[in-house]
Amino acid sequence: MPMPDKSRSIEEAIAQIPDGSSIMLGGFGVPGTPFCLIQELVRQGQGGLTLIKNDANETGMGVDWLLENGQVAKLITSHIGLNSNAVSMMNAGEIEVEFAPQGILAERIRVAGAGVMGFVTDIGLGTPMAEGKQKVTIDGKEGIVETALRADFALLHADRSDPFGNLCFSATARNFNPLMGMAATRTIAEAEAIVPLGGITPDDVNLPGPFVDDVVALPELMEVYGVVER
Amino acid sequence: MPMPDKSRSIEEAIAQIPDGSSIMLGGFGVPGTPFCLIQELVRQGQGGLTLIKNDANETGMGVDWLLENGQVAKLITSHIGLNSNAVSMMNAGEIEVEFAPQGILAERIRVAGAGVMGFVTDIGLGTPMAEGKQKVTIDGKEGIVETALRADFALLHADRSDPFGNLCFSATARNFNPLMGMAATRTIAEAEAIVPLGGITPDDVNLPGPFVDDVVALPELMEVYGVVER
Amino acid sequence: MSSSAKDRMLKRAAADIKAGMTVNLGIGLPTQVLKHVPENLPVCLHSENGIAGVGPVLANEKADRNLIDAGGAYVSPVPGTSYFDSALSFAIVRSGRLDLTLLGAFEVAGNGDLANWMIPGKFTPGAGGAIELAQKARRVGVITTHTDKKGNPKILSACTLPLTARTCVDRIYTDMAVCDVTADGLCLTEIAEGVSVDDVIAATGARLIIPDQPLPTF
Amino acid sequence: MSSSAKDRMLKRAAADIKAGMTVNLGIGLPTQVLKHVPENLPVCLHSENGIAGVGPVLANEKADRNLIDAGGAYVSPVPGTSYFDSALSFAIVRSGRLDLTLLGAFEVAGNGDLANWMIPGKFTPGAGGAIELAQKARRVGVITTHTDKKGNPKILSACTLPLTARTCVDRIYTDMAVCDVTADGLCLTEIAEGVSVDDVIAATGARLIIPDQPLPTF
Numbered sequence A, B: 001m002p003m004p005d006k007s008r009s010i011e012e013a014i015a016q017i018p019d020g021s022s023i024m025l026g027g028f029g030v031p032g033t034p035f036c037l038i039q040e041l042v043r044q045g046q047g048g049l050t051l052i053k054n055d056a057n058e059t060g061m062g063v064d065w066l067l068e069n070g071q072v073a074k075l076i077t078s079h080i081g082l083n084s085n086a087v088s089m090m091n092a093g094e095i096e097v098e099f100a101p102q103g104i105l106a107e108r109i110r111v112a113g114a115g116v117m118g119f120v121t122d123i124g125l126g127t128p129m130a131e132g133k134q135k136v137t138i139d140g141k142e143g144i145v146e147t148a149l150r151a152d153f154a155l156l157h158a159d160r161s162d163p164f165g166n167l168c169f170s171a172t173a174r175n176f177n178p179l180m181g182m183a184a185t186r187t188i189a190e191a192e193a194i195v196p197l198g199g200i201t202p203d204d205v206n207l208p209g210p211f212v213d214d215v216v217a218l219p220e221l222m223e224v225y226g227v228v229e230r
Numbered sequence C, D: 001m002s003s004s005a006k007d008r009m010l011k012r013a014a015a016d017i018k019a020g021m022t023v024n025l026g027i028g029l030p031t032q033v034l035k036h037v038p039e040n041l042p043v044c045l046h047s048e049n050g051i052a053g054v055g056p057v058l059a060n061e062k063a064d065r066n067l068i069d070a071g072g073a074y075v076s077p078v079p080g081t082s083y084f085d086s087a088l089s090f091a092i093v094r095s096g097r098l099d100l101t102l103l104g105a106f107e108v109a110g111n112g113d114l115a116n117w118m119i120p121g122k123f124t125p126g127a128g129g130a131i132e133l134a135q136k137a138r139r140v141g142v143i144t145t146h147t148d149k150k151g152n153p154k155i156l157s158a159c160t161l162p163l164t165a166r167t168c169v170d171r172i173y174t175d176m177a178v179c180d181v182t183a184d185g186l187c188l189t190e191i192a193e194g195v196s197v198d199d200v201i202a203a204t205g206a207r208l209i210i211p212d213q214p215l216p217t218f
Helices: A010-015 A035-044 A063-068 A084-091 A102-113 A177-183 B010-014 B035-044 B063-068 B084-091 B102-113 B177-183 C003-014 C029-036 C086-094 C130-136 C197-203 D003-014 D029-036 D086-094 D130-136 D197-203
Strands: A022-025 A049-052 A072-077 A096-099 A118-121 A135-138 A141-147 A151-161 A184-194 A214-217 B022-025 B049-052 B072-077 B096-099 B118-121 B135-138 B141-147 B151-161 B184-194 B214-217 C022-025 C044-047 C051-055 C076-083 C100-103 C107-109 C140-143 C171-173 C177-182 C185-191 D022-025 D044-047 D051-054 D077-083 D100-103 D107-109 D140-143 D171-173 D177-182 D185-191
Touching (some): A022 A177, A035 A184, A049 A063, A063 A084, A084 A096, A102 A177, A135 B141, A151 A177, A177 A184, B010 B035, B010 B214, B102 C130, B177 B184, C003 C140, C022 C029, C185 C197, D003 D171, D022 D029, D044 D086, D086 D130, D100 D130, D185 D197
Parallel strands (some): A022 A049, A072 A096, B022 B049, C100 C140, D022 D100, D100 D140, D140 D171
Antiparallel strands (some): A118 A141, B118 B141, B135 B141, C171 C177
16 A cells, blocks of 8 residues: 655645634744745735744744735744844734743644643743643642644645655754644645655654645745845 | 763663662563663662553563562553563552553653643543543643653663764664653663764754763674564 | 455455545454555555554564564555654544544444453453544544354443443444444444344344435445 | 953853753853863753754854754754754753753842843843743853943842743852852852952842852952
8 A cells, every 4th residue: 555645736735724724834943934835825815814933034034924914813932033023013913922932832732733632831830921821730739731732734844755744854944843743733844855755764754744734845945945144 | 062972881871770760661562672771670680660661571571571570569551461470460469550541651751751740631531541630621621630750760772872872763663762761860771783973864863862861882682682483 | 253254344344444544453353454455545554653654564584673563563664654752653643643543342332432452350451552542533443243252242332341432433343234323323334245134233232223225235 | 341351251151061961052141151161071052943962153155054053043063963843852951951051131139030031111022942941951050241231230139020930040150250049048159350249249239148268269
C-alpha cells in the first residue's frame, strides 16, 4: 500500500480557508514563516481572521501584510515588538491582541496537538498573568490551568516535504511549525523542496505526515525569505 | 567555547544511583531497552527501586533481571503481558504495580520533561481509571488531572551519541527514550556508537544534549539486543 | 468459525479502509485484515510504538532488530515511513489524526461500550494503548467472532468486564453480520451469506434493530 | 557608565559562567558578557527559539537565513549544536536543565522580584520568553547599570512596574557592585574598584546588608 499523496496547488490549499477562521502561522521572526501561503491568503482576501503566531514579523512582511490588508480581527502572540504597525493597531483598538509567555504559547499549542484539554503550570503565579485563570492544587502546590490552543488551520514553512507530508525544517526555522501542524484541524505546509516518497530518512522526519493535509511546492524563493539587512 | 564532555564509564554512571531511587527505563519491548545499564544495575545491586517502563520486557531479559534479583519495589507501566514472572510477582504482592494507559504514561512523562505540573484529559472518563483522580472543567467539559511523572534517573539506549549527549535513536527504539531523558533529574544514556562533536547533523538530533548527564559507550552488543527468536 | 466465514469477515472489514486514511490495526484478527486490502490503495498504517507507514512483516533473518510493531512483529518501512516517540504517537491518536482503528473485543455492548483488555482475576496485564485507540480514533471498528468458544454471545446489552472505553464502537464486524451503533441502538446492517436474521438475533445478547428492507450480504 | 566600568561588570558576570553549564543570555548587556568568557571553557549556550550550542554571530553575507538567535542575530553552529522546536526549547528552561540565565532589568527589588518586560502605556510588546527564563532557570543573574540615565536607582525596595517573575533573581551585577538576594535580604557582596560602600548605598533604592569584613573588589 503506497502512502497517500497530499500535493495541492497553493490556490486550492488556501481556498479551503473561510472568513473568520483561526489560523496558526509558523515562524519565529523570518525563519519558518510561510510567506508564500500568507501572500496567497492576502490575494484571496479572507477576513475576520484570528492569527496565532509567536510574533507579528516586522513591518512590511508576513503577518504585517494581513494587518495592512485589514484581514485580522485578533492576534494571539508572545511578542510584537518588531512590528510597530501591529503595536499601533493594538493601541488604536483596530485589532485585539492576546499575549502569552512564549513557552506557554508553545505548550498550549503542543498539548492541543497532543489531544489533551490543557496543562497545569506555575508559570506566572503571583503576577497579573495568573488573574482570572482556573487554579488547581497538585501535591500541595498551586498551579494555573492553561487551556489547549487549537486552530482551524495551520500554515507551515518546511525545508523539505515528501508527497505524504513528512516534513523537515532547517535550523531555527523549526520553532512553532511542528507544534502548530499538530494542533490544527487542517494543516497546510509549503516546502522549499518536495522529495519523492522515501527521500527522507524515517528517523529524521521532524513532523510526521499524518498531521499534514496539504503540501504545496514553492517556486524560487522570494526575497523576503532571505537574510534581513538592517 | 567547546560543548561539555559527558563521557563516563558504565560503573561510574550507575554508581550514582542510590537505593530507593525511581528509575525510568527506555524501551518498548527489546528495541530501546538499555540492557547494559540494567545489567550493571543488577551487578551493583541497588534495592528498593521504583521502575517506570512501558512494559516489563519478557521473562529472562531486562526488567526481569531486576525482578529476579529482588531489586524492585514498584513498577509503573502500561502492559506486562509478555512477562509472566512480573504478573506472578504482582499477584503474589511481591511488587507493587501501577498501570497507566500507554499514551497517558507517555504524556505524564512528557509533561514532567516539559517542566509543567500535569495535564487535563478526558481519557478514561467514565471508567474505573478516573476514580480518585482530581477533575476540572474546561470550556464546559470535564477532564481528569493527570500529574507529571518525574524520576530520579533515566536510563536510555541510543543508537548514536556525541560526547555532549546529543542522542539519535533507531526506528522504534526511540519510543519512551527521549521523553524519559527529559523527565529525570539525572539522565544516563548508553550508545551503540559515540561520534565526535559535530558528527550528528543538528537538525537530526532526537534528544538534545542539555537533557543528558552521562554518556556511556557500549562494547560489542550482547545477544539480548538482537532479534528475538520465537 | 469456518475459515471461509473468517475470510469473509476480514474482507468485509477491509472494505471500510478507504484511500487516504491513517489506520491502526489491533493485534490478532484486525491485523489479518491487511491481506484483503488492495495493494495499490493509498493508506498509512500507524503503530502506537512509533511508526506511520508500517510495511510488511519480515522473517527473523531479514528483520531489523530495532523495528517492531506494537504487537512485537518485525515489520519493515515503506517509502514515506516516519518514526517518532511514544508521546507523539499518541498525539496522533488523541488529536483526531487517526481515521480508523480496528480492534478485537472480549465483549461489546449495544451502545458501543467496549471491553477488550482485562478479565479480573485471570488476565490483568495492563491496557497498553487500547484505551486511547478505542476512545479517540475517529472511527472504531470491532472485529470478533459473533459468539465465544462456548457459543455465548459477545455482543451484549451491557458489558460485564471492565470497560476499555464507553460508547466508542461505531461498527462491529463478525462472522455472521455487520452491526452499526446508532443513536437509536444497535442496528443489523449486513448479513453473512447463508446466515439468517433469526440466526443473528439468537446469537446476539443485545437488542438488534432489524431494517425493513432486505439486508445486503457479504 | 564608563566603558571600563561596563567591561568590569561584564567580566565579573562572565566569571560566574562555569564549565559544563547550559546558559541563556538575554538580549543587550547579557549577550555582551560572551567576550569575557574564556574561549576554551566548555559551555552550552541556549537560545529560546530552538538552539543548544549557539556559536558566534556572523556578518550578513556569511549568514544562514534560517539560523538566528532569539534576538534576531544571525548566529552559527558549533560542533555539537542541536536545533529543536519551541516547546522543547522551553522544556529545557522549565524542567531545570538551564543552569543559568543572565537578564537585563528595568527594575529589580531587594527580594529578587524582577521587572524587565513592560512599561504600561509606553512599552507593551509582550513578554516573549522572559517570564519563563526568569522564573525557571536554576540561577538568575541580572546585569544592569546601578542607576538609570537620570541617576535614579534601578534596585528598589519594591518594583513599580509589572513583574516578570517574583523573587526570581539570585545575583545582581552592576557597574558599582555585585549584590546577592539572600534569605535575610539583599546583600552587598562585591564592590567595583574605586567605588565606596556609601556610593553604593546612595545609589540603591533597597535596604542593603553590608558585611562586616572587607568587600572583594572587581
